[in-house]
Amino acid sequence: MALDSIQEIFDRMESSGIPFWRVVLETDMEERQVTEETSLEKMRATWQAMLESVESYEGARRSVSGLVGGDGERMRQYAATGQALCGPYLQEVIATALCVGESNACMRKIVAAPTAGACGVLPAVLVPLYQAGQVTEEALLEGLYVSAGIGAVVSHRACIAGASGGCQAEIGTASAMAAGALTAIRGGSGAQIGHAAAMALKNLMGLICDPVAGLVEVPCVKRNVIGAVNAVSCADMALAGIESRIPVDQVIDCMGDVGRRLPVEFRETALGGLAVTPFGQTVKEQMEQKA
Amino acid sequence: MLDIFDILGPVMVGPSSSHTAGAVRIGRMARTLLGGRPVQADIGLHGSFAETGQGHGTDRALVAGLLGMSPDDLDIPRSFELAAEQGLRFCIHPVQLREAHPNTAVLEVVGAGGETLSLQAASTGGGRIRVDRLDGVDVSFTGAFNTLIVPHQDIFGEVADVTRELSDARINIANMSLCRSRRGGESLMVIETDQKVPPAVRDVIGHLHGVNSVIYYEKEGG
Numbered sequence: 001m002a003l004d005s006i007q008e009i010f011d012r013m014e015s016s017g018i019p020f021w022r023v024v025l026e027t028d029m030e031e032r033q034v035t036e037e038t039s040l041e042k043m044r045a046t047w048q049a050m051l052e053s054v055e056s057y058e059g060a061r062r063s064v065s066g067l068v069g070g071d072g073e074r075m076r077q078y079a080a081t082g083q084a085l086c087g088p089y090l091q092e093v094i095a096t097a098l099c100v101g102e103s104n105a106c107m108r109k110i111v112a113a114p115t116a117g118a119c120g121v122l123p124a125v126l127v128p129l130y131q132a133g134q135v136t137e138e139a140l141l142e143g144l145y146v147s148a149g150i151g152a153v154v155s156h157r158a159c160i161a162g163a164s165g166g167c168q169a170e171i172g173t174a175s176a177m178a179a180g181a182l183t184a185i186r187g188g189s190g191a192q193i194g195h196a197a198a199m200a201l202k203n204l205m206g207l208i209c210d211p212v213a214g215l216v217e218v219p220c221v222k223r224n225v226i227g228a229v230n231a232v233s234c235a236d237m238a239l240a241g242i243e244s245r246i247p248v249d250q251v252i253d254c255m256g257d258v259g260r261r262l263p264v265e266f267r268e269t270a271l272g273g274l275a276v277t278p279f280g281q282t283v284k285e286q287m288e289q290k291a
Numbered sequence: 292m293l294d295i296f297d298i299l300g301p302v303m304v305g306p307s308s309s310h311t312a313g314a315v316r317i318g319r320m321a322r323t324l325l326g327g328r329p330v331q332a333d334i335g336l337h338g339s340f341a342e343t344g345q346g347h348g349t350d351r352a353l354v355a356g357l358l359g360m361s362p363d364d365l366d367i368p369r370s371f372e373l374a375a376e377q378g379l380r381f382c383i384h385p386v387q388l389r390e391a392h393p394n395t396a397v398l399e400v401v402g403a404g405g406e407t408l409s410l411q412a413a414s415t416g417g418g419r420i421r422v423d424r425l426d427g428v429d430v431s432f433t434g435a436f437n438t439l440i441v442p443h444q445d446i447f448g449e450v451a452d453v454t455r456e457l458s459d460a461r462i463n464i465a466n467m468s469l470c471r472s473r474r475g476g477e478s479l480m481v482i483e484t485d486q487k488v489p490p491a492v493r494d495v496i497g498h499l500h501g502v503n504s505v506i507y508y509e510k511e512g513g
Binding site: 032043045108122147148151 | 312
């Protein structure tokens, strides 16, 4: 009993009369041979770590290259002026994605979800809801199970590493996980969770992994923002009753296929895309001189 | 095996699950398999580990693992200083291997008691690792299970003897491999188990005829 497709989760929801998140919980109990309490306890610890990854942010920290740091704080300061285009929730989503992505680049503690490079997406959409008192911890944990289930299926059918499938596999997957979690937390049905995840993955399909100097800094940190904002819009669309025309499992398979066909230059090798812009090359040379 | 906490996790110090968290686990694996405190380490970095390892803290992560740290230890960035304090001398250099995973490290480690270990391991993504060579023998195990490594003589009935002890202790074997250098020579059993292997059981196996030693790695989080 592994999670091989989203359809399989739908089928088990139907046959057992249980929600999406519980299918994932029961799979974990079966696979790791643990009790419900043990599984929930580990999920709670994961959530706490995620929360701490947001709260421990310091705007003064800088990454090894010096390119990353301070933008999360800058976004918050701007939001405080009341001039932002986005509303309060989305402002904080953007700021949080930056904060966690920056903390990761500065060798602070984060939760890989599904990878370290994409660690900002899930906390960006979840922590602001929690801090605003709009969601209970219980509902949050349920949302995290939903996200883990989506990530597990993507990992099984496609891939979640930039080296395998480009950024679409990392930020795209994180965005699908976050969209599903938000939809579940807002009371969406299983089908709506599937639509949200499918739309999120479709919207980022083809995104390449092209890190400047091979570092998880530029453009990775800001791509956490697009992953998070995309997740919010896809969750809202799904909750509005908008559907992905293409079934979610087909979208996942397609993402894997696109990933496999991406030239190796666009899969974390730093040999293409933004990494080989004149700016990117200069940073690379500077890093080599430091070494 | 699917572990949803590989998807939502690990909780780790950044910036890269493969280049940082995986590297810590490789170092930690080497320390565990050495069975003691390493005092000297020669660390070769291959492929992407050599190319972008420094920017990802791969070097510091490997040393942190050798010092016994876990991937979520905030002291990982300070591991070079801590190594100096704790008497671990090390050198890090690029190596070129044939047909190795792009994120591969080769560690030659010496322990406080003069014991030695040679390990080649790859960081395969998301913080997961795979040991590919151990003391010159090709192996393949990941540390996702409790792992029993039994160097022994290539004689009749060794596998039966060892697995009988596990069976009697109600320990289920998840994966297993056997490799020998030559007929009648040195052989290596690698057994991944669902349950922990208690010290008493390891002791009995260690005293079986033909068994040279028993090395044990217990998976993270039991």
